[in-house]
Amino acid sequence: MRCPVAGCGAEALDGQPACPTCGADLRAYGVAIGLADLHFNRGLAHARAGDLAGAERELRIGLAFRPEDHESGLVLGKVLWLRGAQPEAKAILERLAALPGGTEVSRQAARCLEADAAKPGPGAAPSGPRHKPPQGRRKRH
Ligand SMILES: [Zn+2]
Secondary structure, three states: OOOOOOOOOOOOOOOOOEOOOOOOEOHHHHHHHHHHHHHHHHHHHHHHOOOHHHHHHHHHHHHHHOOOOHHHHHHHHHHHHHOOOHHHHHHHHHHHHOOOOOOHHHHHHHHHHHHHHOOOOOOOOOOOOOOOOOOOOOOOO
């Protein structure tokens, strides 16, 4: 994990109680990150099992612990889309697509939005999932 202190940004701090660069106490932050990962993985498991309500609940909890977790945001955007909450899904995906740096998350978010633009129009019957839940579990520890 990365030091959360503005202007520090020291990296590879997993398991460290304090930032060696700025001295920040990282213990509570480490717990929050761990909980965010736990709920992200639970959210993925629910999504794979077809339980979108459960996936949404877990992803929102994870994001409460770590709002800057863009990967969780991306999956939440896809899940909300599949649940029919397009306005919120679109807002989330647009924010992620506009992130600087051209990350994989922003590319995926942009692709989801393009898929939506190719849709026949508002009110068209959905032709099935466009945004499949991602495969593979992340491991951040
Ligand atoms: Zn630091």
